[in-house]
Amino acid sequence: MSGFRLAMRHLHREWRAGELKVLAMALVIAVASVTSVNFFTSRIHQALTGQANDLLGGDLVYLSESGIAEERVARAVELGLRSAKTVEFPTMVLAGEKNQLVALKAASSSYPLLGHNRTAPKLFAVDTEVTGGPVAGTIWGGSRLLTILGVDVGDVITVGNINLKVAAVLTSEPDQSEGVLFNIAPRLLMHADDLPATGLVQPASRVVYRLLLAGDAGAIGQIRQEWEPKLKPGESLHDVQDARPEVRSALTRGENFLALAALVSVLLAGAAVAMATRRFISRHLDSCAIMRCLGAEQAVISRLYLTQMIVLGLLASVVGIAVGYLAQWGLMIFLAPLAGIELPAPSLWPVVLGLVTGMVTLLGFVVPPILQLKNVPTLRVLRRDLGGLQIGALSAYGIGMLAFVALVLFQAQDLKLAAAIIAGLILVVLLLALVSGGLLLLLKPLRKKGGPAWRFGVTNISRRSGHSLIQMIGFGVGLMALLLLAVVRTDLLSEWENRLPADAPNRFLINIQPEQLDGVRQFLRSEGVEPPLLYPMVRARLVEVNGKAVTADDFKTDRAKRLVKREFNLSWAEQVQAGNTVTSGRWWQPEDRGKAFFSVEQGLAKELGLGVGDSLTYNVAGQRFSAEITNLRQVNWESFKANFFVMAPPGLLDGYPVNYITGFYLPAAQHAVLNRMVQQFPNITVLDVATILDQVRGIIEQVIMAVEYVFIFTVLAGLMVMYAAIHATLDDRIHEAAVLRTLGGRRSQLMSSIVLEYAGLGLLSGLVGAITAGAIGMVVAKQVFDLVYVPGPALWLSGMLIGAIGVGVAGTLGTRFVLNQPPLKTLRGM
């Protein structure tokens, strides 16, 4: 008989005997959790990105200063993509005696591809979402434009050589958010078909052409790949990641949460697998000795068990992948209606990851100890006391740990997250071993106290200290995961949610002139709105870094190129803005007033390769000045507050042309305030970011739901570890109970000693689990999610309580049947 067939027969026999169920279940959970999270994140990422792309008017935007070549449109059509074109340029428009400079946009009929315009039927009337743009022969104008020109819906505006009728008041465009702070001219939207007749587009005009594309992610990626390397000066490609730091930041954070949940499940499942393997081995020492006796060579034994484990691992992985796939569907069905998202097809990548996870867990936690089975002393068949096999902790679990580290690195795209988890893992095991060991020592003097059940229970914990230690680590790791879930659920996620409070600024006022500051404050106060802080802003172009002239071409990434190309908004402040933290260097002191210092946002610094000590030279309206970077700041972009990439101490920017910006929360019902403001201060631009705000809020809510769902696996894995831990000493316990009952121990005595022992173990491991969960929560919050979390005694108390009750009940239920069996049957079965 071939070795493989023999191994399969044995696998079948072991499975039938129930020896492999915990092992297989734990593997299935590990694989299912990784697979579902990856299926899910890849799909939700695509879906959420798509949703965020509404803010761009398309999935991808090609931008050119010289026009859109027909081949590009043809290629997009060929790949099955939808497309729309817009042409934008500044121009003067007339109405009667009045004229005004506008930001004109002429759009093709299919515009916008994603998202919607909003219009009102009359000036300052309530607006609604509409499909498409203005039809040929008409225009939509922003309320500011119409106010300045003194016209309303139904009137006529002269655009170049033709007259066009105002058909609606344009209140919001999906793609207005891109470069939101820079488009301060009043808006005018017309149909592209009318453009030639205006005669406005001349060879030398400052025109920006956009080709908006939307459709299949693969085709979008294909276009990106084809076009990106061949972009000429004046051409660029954009997607939402480039456009909105708030959205990008929310997405990344959400994916980090999910990755964390998946990795913790794998770790827990690994622990369960390791414990189940330990039990499998201790129960198979005799079998191996007998087979050695019956003529099996060491290699035969190794092959026999290895083949079984690998086949089991593959089967469990396949089942895990299927479960993960189904779970992901459940999640999608649950989430999709809430989010209103279209689901892209899942990719194959999670299947690969699931398989890799299954095999790595197996090779790391199962194979090394299994390979030691062959070393069992054959003489054990004659002398049972020739015990066991010393499974070297290092060789058996060291490899497991290494394998896990590899898995974490492979799975986590984020190195910081991976490092936090690995460090946490090592710390947890050390801490658990240390604390558990210490607590066990403390327990010894308690053996003399109390009644017989107490004595027996307590004695059991400390007498079996080796097993108790492993059991406590198992319970501790399991409880830690459950408590970590509670921490993440209640504290971290709500902290994240709170970042974007209900009164986060949803309106911005831009272009407030210095002499209008008092007027604006007064106006708002008279309207019953508490005047917000007004930030000064000087528009400047970056011309030199460390004395060397720079242009966009000196930088590699799109984002860096774009950042350098457009004007920076420099601001000044005496104190660090709320929500900003200095991450390196130091903030200036009052005596630094007027000194040539800059504070730079760290993301920008990274993108442009800047650090503390570098010097930047800006050009403001023809005048140049330089200053040294003295600190880098971390900015919470999700706060939606007005934030600045580059700030200076007060005094440095005095004398340059300045205007002010502010953001504040205005309930929808009070929208009329803004209409009155535009009438009183026509030069001020009002930006409505409520849509973007809702979008980000939506992403956060969806991700939180997803994290909670994925944590089901973590909980399952945690329960699995505890189940494996109870099983770890089951054989000893069965034997012991049988002996004690033979010696006259009453059922109730044994029962209360079992209850006491498990409740005691649960209490101790609950405490250890709570301490470690708190510590990990704190580190992960700070390092990975940039949130502040401080664990409190409530966590420790609930840890002990949950541990004592949970482990007490589970342990008692798991062991109770021991008491119901006639002792002889148990003893004979040994």
Place this chain on the structure above:
Amino acid sequence: MRSEIVVNTQNLHKRVVSPEGELTLLQGVNLSIAAGETVAIVGASGSGKSTLLGLLAGLDEPTGGQVSIGGQDLFALDEDGRARLRGEKVGFVFQAFQLLPNLTALENVMLPLELAGRHDAQQVAEGVLQRVGLTARASHYPKQLSGGEQQRVAIARAFAPHPQVLFADEPTGNLDRSTGERIIDLLFQLNAEQGTTLVLVTHDPHLAARCQRQLELDEGQLKAELQ
């Protein structure tokens, strides 16, 4: 009956180091057993019977001397070589039965045949199980069987591959007297049918008396041969 020597030892020694100092378990044991013989090794507890059996079967290594099975020097082989030799030539019956708990009675009997790579494992095993009267119990697990039944399964397992030598370690030690009797009858019947060489360790004089030769061990030395 062939008269070639199947089991042979020369000046066999076994010493172990214990906390109380060095302990001599076997001291210069010389014996030879011919093919088809039935031999009992008797002696008091601690006389070294099980140690000798362990060495004869190559389950343990001596501190001095030689053992050969079927002319092959056991300790010239490595542990794997000895395992192979056991698979080919040796069968075992133990006091504690040593059945694999997760395998049915039939599967336990099949195990040595499967390990030897035989394709007819199931037919052969079924035949032997029938011979020991356990066909009805073939699909039962060890813990569902009585002690006597478990030992019959163990005997079936031992004889199934037709070993040249069969070692039995206190085969009735865990059984009551009458069950033990029936087990011994079965053991000797099968032994006679297959012409196996039987070496059994026991402290039961009644059982020892049924063997052709009785070797008595005393404090690690072969005292005398009782005929």
